[in-house]
Amino acid sequence: MRYRICSLLLLLLATPLGLVAAESPADPLNSVMWHEMHQRLLDGAPVVFDERVQVSAPAVAEDSLNLPLWIDATALGEVKRLLVFAELNPIPKVLDMQPIKAAPRIGLRIKVQQATPVRAAALTADGVWHLGGVLVDAAGGGCTAPSIGSGSSDWADRLGEVTARLWSREHHSRLRASIVHPMDTGLVAGIPAFYLEQLEIRESGGDLISRLSLFEPIAENPVLTLDLPKLKQLTMDGRDNNGNPVAAQISLESQTGGSRQ
């Protein structure tokens, strides 16, 4: 609810701001919403459409509740923020990532309400947003369908539970983590918005590796894929918009005696 009021305010502000901010460059995806998104999500800051920001997604969403995305901005070098949005969703913003020590790339699945551009915007140190994106066709209904888990009984006990695995790769560690959460958008009558909001990944008991802000359109029971510096153990901490915590320690298999829950 709070989010919806905020976005409404932003929407009202967007038009006058648009008159003073830099002109948005022509959109290669020809989206009618691009100029508004530029103002609303990127504050009208300087942008370039840049092929070094890759968004991979199927051309057609087979399941509008679970559209897989692979976002990769590593070709840009250092990236300060990585923003993902689905332009024609009732709630466009999907993810706001500060890569910090992680590679600026991420895999995730999202809900889409209809055919929409899906974009990633990567902010470099010079204050320029680099944009990549694709058009995805969808039968629709992904945002206004209730989550599947909220109908079943056991998700409440497992809320925030993390299933994850670390892989050691040549130059990095790959983390894949799945978190039990209904990720309700608040767009279904009678079901308030209930979603994971914040995740932080740290070296065990230490330095921050990456910080993620998540939003309602991320698919139920989010599955995230990240590439981190080489490490053997990490912690993942976070919370949802109702303050329920997520807290897990994830290790390379070889590292521990295999205490697994």
Next chain:
Amino acid sequence: MRSLVFIAVMLLAGLCQAVERDYKLKPQQVADNTYVLIGHDEHFSFANGGNIVNTGFIVTEAGVVVIDSGPSRLYGEQLIAAIAQVTDKPVVKLFITHMHPDHFLGNQAFEGLPIAALEKTQDGIRLMGETFNDNLYRLVGSWMKGTRVVAPNLQVEPGLEEIGGHRLQLIAMQGHTGADLAILDQTSGVLFAGDLVFYGRTPTTPHANLDNWQSALQQLQKLDFKVLVPGHGVPVTSEVAISQTSSYLSWLQQYLKKQADSGAAMAELLQPDAPQNLRELAVFKDEYTRSLSHLYPALEAEALADGTVEQQP
């Protein structure tokens, strides 16, 4: 660009609305008294009206036995008209091989006749039929005009059934869906395999269990048939269609499992490393991408379950 094409297609579809839609169904004889109507090796589209499927019929002394009714009321009606070009005998029974919409949405044209299917197929159609119907309207447009779901009214008992001199072996299987009916006409040697077998076209997996599907294919391979009619693709006289279906499914299973075990994200796999002979199957890219959505989440959950995690208090 896509949306422009879409609008153009919609306009065109609108202009053609007045024109009588014609699937141009042509029965092709595959054995004595046995005919097949072969669909396009494509996806559902405004151009093909959903005719991407094979249907068939057997002219027996007691009347005509039909296998699958096609994607729409119109198809069902035109199927009956096509049968009338071949024989004066009336249709006496319709078998539905499984719950997918391109195989049963023509049922309306056969209303009042015995329409037989496996129990789980009947349940599936009752549960999902309307959703399938809506989806097909979206995909093929006005070809679907007036189509509504008619669920099969008769449960198939697996075993032998003799109709007008043809001994039909009704075989209950699963794998493509939770209930797949194969029909071997022991009199003619024609095996109607339904969607357990595809030929020249990439198999679809929205309700598939690949292990069960492979066992079903092994069972089919042992049957004594002269002609095999796949659910999609041209009829064949050898095991080639069975082995092609099997090799695609085993590649798919192994490839996705290997990727899940090595930590690949789903959307990293949109350009799969597949053998050339499988890439050449019709609509490979589209069906592979759909299958990725259907099958990867379970494989990935298995792979993640092998990770080492401690939930912190």
